[in-house]
Amino acid sequence: MKAVVFTLGCKVNGVESASLLHGLKERGWEVSDELVPADLYILNTCAVTAEAEKKSRQAIARIRAAAPHARIAVCGCAAERTPEIFAGREGVFLVTGARQKGEVLDLLDAACTGVRIDEADKVYDEMPAPQSPKTRAFIKIQDGCNNFCSYCIIPYLRGRSRSRGLQSAAAEILSCTAEEAVITGIDVSSYKDGEKDLADLLLAVKDAKCRIRLGSLEAGVITPRLLEAAKQIQDFAPHFHLSLQSGSDAVLKKMNRHYTGEEFLARVELIRQHFPDAAVTTDIIAGFPAETEEDFENTLALARRAAFSQIHCFAYSRRTGTVAAKLPDLAPQVKKQRLHRLMELSGQLRAEYEGRFVGKVLELVSEEQKGGYTVGYSENYIRLYVPGEAHGRLKVRALRPFEDGLLAERV
Numbered sequence: 001m002k003a004v005v006f007t008l009g010c011k012v013n014g015v016e017s018a019s020l021l022h023g024l025k026e027r028g029w030e031v032s033d034e035l036v037p038a039d040l041y042i043l044n045t046c047a048v049t050a051e052a053e054k055k056s057r058q059a060i061a062r063i064r065a066a067a068p069h070a071r072i073a074v075c076g077c078a079a080e081r082t083p084e085i086f087a088g089r090e091g092v093f094l095v096t097g098a099r100q101k102g103e104v105l106d107l108l109d110a111a112c113t114g115v116r117i118d119e120a121d122k123v124y125d126e127m128p129a130p131q132s133p134k135t136r137a138f139i140k141i142q143d144g145c146n147n148f149c150s151y152c153i154i155p156y157l158r159g160r161s162r163s164r165g166l167q168s169a170a171a172e173i174l175s176c177t178a179e180e181a182v183i184t185g186i187d188v189s190s191y192k193d194g195e196k197d198l199a200d201l202l203l204a205v206k207d208a209k210c211r212i213r214l215g216s217l218e219a220g221v222i223t224p225r226l227l228e229a230a231k232q233i234q235d236f237a238p239h240f241h242l243s244l245q246s247g248s249d250a251v252l253k254k255m256n257r258h259y260t261g262e263e264f265l266a267r268v269e270l271i272r273q274h275f276p277d278a279a280v281t282t283d284i285i286a287g288f289p290a291e292t293e294e295d296f297e298n299t300l301a302l303a304r305r306a307a308f309s310q311i312h313c314f315a316y317s318r319r320t321g322t323v324a325a326k327l328p329d330l331a332p333q334v335k336k337q338r339l340h341r342l343m344e345l346s347g348q349l350r351a352e353y354e355g356r357f358v359g360k361v362l363e364l365v366s367e368e369q370k371g372g373y374t375v376g377y378s379e380n381y382i383r384l385y386v387p388g389e390a391h392g393r394l395k396v397r398a399l400r401p402f403e404d405g406l407l408a409e410r411v
Ligand code: SF4
Pocket: 145, 146, 147, 148, 149, 152, 153, 154, 155, 186, 187
């Protein structure tokens, strides 16, 4: 999807338009500052002279001639002075002034999605810690997202990324009385408290009494520094959930994901150098708009090379207001069939990974009693079934495949 920011007037308008172009690019738009055919236009107007105002008004007609069905947002000085002249024009869906330019993208987001992000949504909202459950506590350290994956509505709903203070986040993890704490957020990878990042938070909780698991991560956050910090934690669950979404570079680009398949694999390799037995799980979307059979085959091949221990599979679902929603959708049966193939592969990879642990001792944290078994997850996220009723943490030996995991016995 293409967006144009067309500028009239002074250098300041030019600088502000450059910021708008950058913000649109971040949101996954292909951008231009020339009047070329596009889906969305932001017209940054000028009112310094009557002639400049006239040119600003005429620009609407020029845009309509280049792209009769495009949506047009108008900002800048002429729009501030005479908004009614622009508001009545065909194709114009948003008119803001010269004073609100910092907000133009937020207003655009709101106009596209119907959701308005307030200033209050740009600061981390510190809430009281919930009471620790016995088994697994999800500890929130971050909210919002700046990634604007083209299929995702979350950045429009939750606003930009903001993080909880390191001291407060670490205190909740260190005082957690559950058996396991899962460090969670919308985009945990972007965690920042001043100069401190996720690796610093891990170092701050290295003496936690409970098992520490990381929530979903972006591949880019996997660095030797982060992995070394994870190794310092006394009781770290060697399980990394890295969202892949697609193994095709062309699709990743359309998704506005900022890595290639090979770059993603390099991060998986780095994990395995530090944690050879780690579980690496992922999310993949089947049937993204314009995904070809070859793109999908590339995804399957990459998933095999990454040797994921589990794939959370989703069929692409259009979210109104996102950039991808404007792309032509694939036929439902194509999406369904690809989803099915992906789930099959997930089952095979899970069985291969779990097979490596038959005969080995693992530590289960009990989560539920089911059909005469104590059921829970191991440190490397294998679902384990142990006969009889037990609670808390158990050392067990894995025996054989069973249900959606492994049967095990207490040792
Ligand atoms: S998919 Fe995740 S990383 Fe991408 S925009 Fe949505 S919340 Fe952010």
